[in-house]
Amino acid sequence: MPEEPLTVQHLSESELLARIFPRLHHSPGVLLGPGDDAALIAAPDGRALISIDTQTQDQDFRLEWRNGYRTTGFDVGWKAAAQNLSDINAMGGSATSLVVSLTMPPETAVEWVEAFADGLTAAIVGLGASDCSVAGGDLGRGRELAVTVAVVGTLAGVAPVLRSGAKAGDVVAVSGTLGRAAAGWALLESDIQFDNLSSELRSLVVNQCRPMPPLAAGPLAARTGATAMMDISDGLLRDGSRLAGASNVILDFDPVALKTYAASLEPAAAVLGREAMRWVLGGGEDHGLLATFPAGIQLPQGFTAIGSVQAVVEPPGSGVRIAGQTADTVGWDHFAD
Amino acid sequence: MPEEPLTVQHLSESELLARIFPRLHHSPGVLLGPGDDAALIAAPDGRALISIDTQTQDQDFRLEWRNGYRTTGFDVGWKAAAQNLSDINAMGGSATSLVVSLTMPPETAVEWVEAFADGLTAAIVGLGASDCSVAGGDLGRGRELAVTVAVVGTLAGVAPVLRSGAKAGDVVAVSGTLGRAAAGWALLESDIQFDNLSSELRSLVVNQCRPMPPLAAGPLAARTGATAMMDISDGLLRDGSRLAGASNVILDFDPVALKTYAASLEPAAAVLGREAMRWVLGGGEDHGLLATFPAGIQLPQGFTAIGSVQAVVEPPGSGVRIAGQTADTVGWDHFAD
Numbered sequence: 001m002p003e004e005p006l007t008v009q010h011l012s013e014s015e016l017l018a019r020i021f022p023r024l025h026h027s028p029g030v031l032l033g034p035g036d037d038a039a040l041i042a043a044p045d046g047r048a049l050i051s052i053d054t055q056t057q058d059q060d061f062r063l064e065w066r067n068g069y070r071t072t073g074f075d076v077g078w079k080a081a082a083q084n085l086s087d088i089n090a091m092g093g094s095a096t097s098l099v100v101s102l103t104m105p106p107e108t109a110v111e112w113v114e115a116f117a118d119g120l121t122a123a124i125v126g127l128g129a130s131d132c133s134v135a136g137g138d139l140g141r142g143r144e145l146a147v148t149v150a151v152v153g154t155l156a157g158v159a160p161v162l163r164s165g166a167k168a169g170d171v172v173a174v175s176g177t178l179g180r181a182a183a184g185w186a187l188l189e190s191d192i193q194f195d196n197l198s199s200e201l202r203s204l205v206v207n208q209c210r211p212m213p214p215l216a217a218g219p220l221a222a223r224t225g226a227t228a229m230m231d232i233s234d235g236l237l238r239d240g241s242r243l244a245g246a247s248n249v250i251l252d253f254d255p256v257a258l259k260t261y262a263a264s265l266e267p268a269a270a271v272l273g274r275e276a277m278r279w280v281l282g283g284g285e286d287h288g289l290l291a292t293f294p295a296g297i298q299l300p301q302g303f304t305a306i307g308s309v310q311a312v313v314e315p316p317g318s319g320v321r322i323a324g325q326t327a328d329t330v331g332w333d334h335f336a337d
Numbered sequence: 338m339p340e341e342p343l344t345v346q347h348l349s350e351s352e353l354l355a356r357i358f359p360r361l362h363h364s365p366g367v368l369l370g371p372g373d374d375a376a377l378i379a380a381p382d383g384r385a386l387i388s389i390d391t392q393t394q395d396q397d398f399r400l401e402w403r404n405g406y407r408t409t410g411f412d413v414g415w416k417a418a419a420q421n422l423s424d425i426n427a428m429g430g431s432a433t434s435l436v437v438s439l440t441m442p443p444e445t446a447v448e449w450v451e452a453f454a455d456g457l458t459a460a461i462v463g464l465g466a467s468d469c470s471v472a473g474g475d476l477g478r479g480r481e482l483a484v485t486v487a488v489v490g491t492l493a494g495v496a497p498v499l500r501s502g503a504k505a506g507d508v509v510a511v512s513g514t515l516g517r518a519a520a521g522w523a524l525l526e527s528d529i530q531f532d533n534l535s536s537e538l539r540s541l542v543v544n545q546c547r548p549m550p551p552l553a554a555g556p557l558a559a560r561t562g563a564t565a566m567m568d569i570s571d572g573l574l575r576d577g578s579r580l581a582g583a584s585n586v587i588l589d590f591d592p593v594a595l596k597t598y599a600a601s602l603e604p605a606a607a608v609l610g611r612e613a614m615r616w617v618l619g620g621g622e623d624h625g626l627l628a629t630f631p632a633g634i635q636l637p638q639g640f641t642a643i644g645s646v647q648a649v650v651e652p653p654g655s656g657v658r659i660a661g662q663t664a665d666t667v668g669w670d671h672f673a674d
Contacts, residue, residue, distance in 0.1 A: 030382060035500070037500075038388035041384065056479040057439055090374035141393070303674070
């Protein structure tokens with residue numbers, strides 16, 4: 001008879017924490033880590049960026065997908081860290097610490113929680129945020145798995161890059177991938193079993209489960225004079241229209257530039273009978289950056305021009321266009337249907 | 338026919354946010370508030386305290402209790418803010434900002450969410466943390482209501498007060514109430530309908546649903562030379578044994594001093610056939626402070642001496658005692674049975 005897996009209801013909170021702590025990365029910016037009522041972290045320039053994000057089972061991820069893939073604790077830890085690190089990146093900052101609240105059913109395997117901690121660490125280190133560490137957290141019970149991460153970051157003396165600074169004449173650029181996570185979601189929700197996917201298609205699933213925000217790009221963009229920036233979490237068109245609205249401008253995307261992103265998704269589109277460009281325009285969760293830069297400057301490393309900023313000259317006002325044509329702001333949630 | 342209440346599924350995220358934002362308190366320490374990927378807050382002494390806490394429906398609160406009381410959005414907002422503000426207080430700091438993640442079923446009434454925002458603001462202002470404000474947040478869907486708050490605070494240049502600094506000879510003191518929230522929980526879980534309670538007993542229920550951490554006391558204790566401090570969230574004996582363990586000392590409580598706290602709970606104890614002293618010793622969630630101070634100094638305002646710190650001289654080592662007798666470290670979760 002196989003041994004029953006050890007579940008969290010068999011351990012006290014302190015026993016569970018004793019299994020988690022050794023798996024976490026440590027950085028010197030955490031002046032006082034877990035063990036007291038609050039952690040103390042360095043905020044060297046006298047300011048701190050802060051953001052919070054929750055992932056809930058069956059809303060943000062499924063434990064088992066239609067194509068047979070099972071989301072691991074490692075995936076959930078990675079994604080929770082990655083999407084929060086991305087929020088700091090999008091302001092031009094670097095993350096210094098995470099605090100993590102994990103709510104789980106009592107029958108959750110202890111192994112799952114250990115893998116979750118490993119995923120947090122792997123994302124922090126693997127994405128190049130090694131000045132960041134988990135400063136504290138909270139464990140609790142609930143009917144469904146839910147992870148909330150709050151992230152703190154530093155701007156290291158530079159001004160934050162807001163959504164509202166784009167000016168007519170600026171270049172629109174992106175860093176990171178577009179549409180890969182959405183293609184991965186479509187594969188996860190398809191009838192084609194994960195085990196039967198080619199390694200090329202599997203890598204799209206990995207992009208959905210373990211996004212790779214380009215964390216060097218945000219601070220570099222801030223130092224290079226980006227006029228506006230944000231994280232692409234809900235899709236290029238939807239997030240682009242938010243940036244356009246905040247800046248009261250029009251973002252006009254170049255379809256030729258976007259086709260390059262679609263090209264790499266054609267194999268998945270062919271297998272699923274879908275249109276790759278819709279993933280590029282509507283797919284979120286790659287957590288790339290959308291930014292605008294003054295015309296004429298050399299774009300910082302990792303950014304690719306995909307369009308230009310234009311002044312609003314007539315109704316319906318600010319928004320996104322593709323080669324001058326109005327584009328529907330279809331985003332990830334319509335897209336996921 | 339009564340009108341159907343407006344629920345969150347009828348509004349877009351931005352429509353819901355537009356109803357929440359005007360209800361939030363603003364403070365100058367939030368340099369950049371909601372609207373970008375992260376908020377920017379001041380950390381004037383180059384450091385920031387941070388903590389995170391989750392409350393989940395049916396774990397941390399019931400929407401409807403056995404005694405008929407219905408938890409309001411205001412209650413949940415108040416408590417979420419209060420217990421996080423308390424974590425900063427327990428380090429000797431003052432909160433500067435909260436980020437709030439609210440996960441809710443689609444059928445949650447919009448009115449409930451508005452009351453939740455009002456509760457956050459009422460706690461911040463009512464508890465005297467008016468330099469603190471909500472800097473950002475996240476709204477999401479789930480099968481159950483869950484609220485996670487991360488709080489950031491400042492020590493204003495002083496050293497944090499840890500759990501590990503208590504020394505033999507120190508005075509043990511508390512600030513705030515003891516056992517009132519636990520008595521309130523017992524009333525909520527009883528058969529005596531809320532509407533039939535006297536105003537004195539109702540006030541205990543209010544202490545459970547809207548705790549009143551003594552937020553002036555933490556920074557004052559830090560400036561007065563407290564050697565150790567923590568928030569009493571799981572009960573005096575359990576939290577006391579944690580502080581004793583971190584400091585490797587014995588906390589010896591004076592039963593005469595504790596009886597004063599029990600006296601005010603006697604009416605509730607009589608009605609329920611319970612023992613008031615058990616609430617004082619085992620009840621958490623009042624979010625008072627447990628602190629130690631060097632002998633001979635005048636205790637800061639709001640603190641009452643309840644015992645002394647003694648050296649560990651023999652097995653079983655550190656822990657809590659009552660008049661020299663070993664005390665079981667019964668805490669809130671045993672207690673709530």
